[in-house]
Every structure is written in structure tokens, then in C-alpha cells.
Amino acid sequence: xxxxxxxxxxxxxxxxxxxxxxxxxxxxxxxxxxxxxxxxxxxxxxxxxxxxxxxxxxxxxxxxxxxxxxxxxxxxxxxxxxxxxxxxxxxxxxxxxxxxxxxxxxxxxxxxxxxxxxxxxxxxxxxxxxx
Numbered sequence: 001x002x003x004x005x006x007x008x009x010x011x012x013x014x015x016x017x018x019x020x021x022x023x024x025x026x027x028x029x030x031x032x033x034x035x036x037x038x039x040x041x042x043x044x045x046x047x048x049x050x051x052x053x054x055x056x057x058x059x060x061x062x063x064x065x066x067x068x069x070x071x072x073x074x075x076x077x078x079x080x081x082x083x084x085x086x087x088x089x090x091x092x093x094x095x096x097x098x099x100x101x102x103x104x105x106x107x108x109x110x111x112x113x114x115x116x117x118x119x120x121x122x123x124x125x126x127x128x129x130x131x
Contacts, residue, residue: 013040014052018060025064026088031057066102069095073107074114080107 016038021029034057035042049057065087072083084095084107099107 010044010048011052013038013045014048017045017048017057018053021061021064025061025068026086028088029061062098062102065089066099069099069107070103070110070114073111080111083107 017034020034020037031045032042035045038045045057049055049060053060055063069083069087072078072086073080076083078086080096081092084090084092087095089095089098096107099105099110103110105113
């Protein structure tokens with residue numbers, strides 16, 4: 001069993017890093033850089049994501065980016081290329097592949113379905129929420 005201080009530290013680290021990701025999801029984000037920013041180690045952040053968020057850093061970042069992309073596709077007139085760039089992908093093809101994997105539809109099909117039915121299709125995996 002873990003000590004209360006360890007649990008508390010990991011919860012705090014997870015919340016701090018996820019807040020950064022939620023705000024800066026369109027930027028190039030690396031676990032090592034975030035660890036430095038929150039005065040922790042890469043391994044401690046990996047443990048925080050695993051134990052508190054039940055995910056990995058990369059999975060969390062991708063989920064945030066895909067959820068924001070879905071919002072943009074459904075509610076804006078931006079091109080798929082613009083959405084891809086805004087959520088941190090430099091290659092539209094890489095974005096489309098990740099989007100399809102996450103939402104079950106190509107970005108353009110997702111947009112068309114959102115416009116047709118008023119709510120986007122494809123089930124999004126909920127982002128782990130601490131607290």
C-alpha cells in the first residue's frame with residue numbers, strides 16, 4: 001500500500017500536468033519537458049498518469065486533441081488541415097489517422113454527420129478525471 005504523501009503527490013502532479021495539456025494541447029508537448037516544468041521526473045509523471053489517470057501521457061494528450069478537434073470540426077468552418085494544425089498535428093494525414101482511430105470516422109465524415117444530425121457520431125473515450 002502506498003503512503004498518503006505519495007498518493008497526494010501523484011494526484012497533484014497529474015492535475016498540474018493535465019491542466020497544462022488541456023490549455024496547451026496545440027503546442028508540441030513532450031513528457032520530459034512537462035516533467036521539468038513541474039519540477040518532477042519523467043518516471044514520476046508516468047506513474048501519476050498510470051495510477052491516477054489510468055492512462056499514459058500520450059493517450060491523454062491524444063484524447064484531449066481528438067476531443068478538441070471534434071468540437072472544432074462540428075462547430076467551425078475550419079478546414080481539416082486547419083483543425084489538424086490547431087490541435088498540434090503538422091501532418092493532416094497523421095491527424096486523420098489518429099482521428100479515425102479515436103472517433104471511428106474520418107474527420108470529414110465526422111463533420112458531415114455532425115451537421116446532418118446535430119451531434120457528432122463516434123464514441124469518444126472519456127478523458128480520465130481526477131477528483
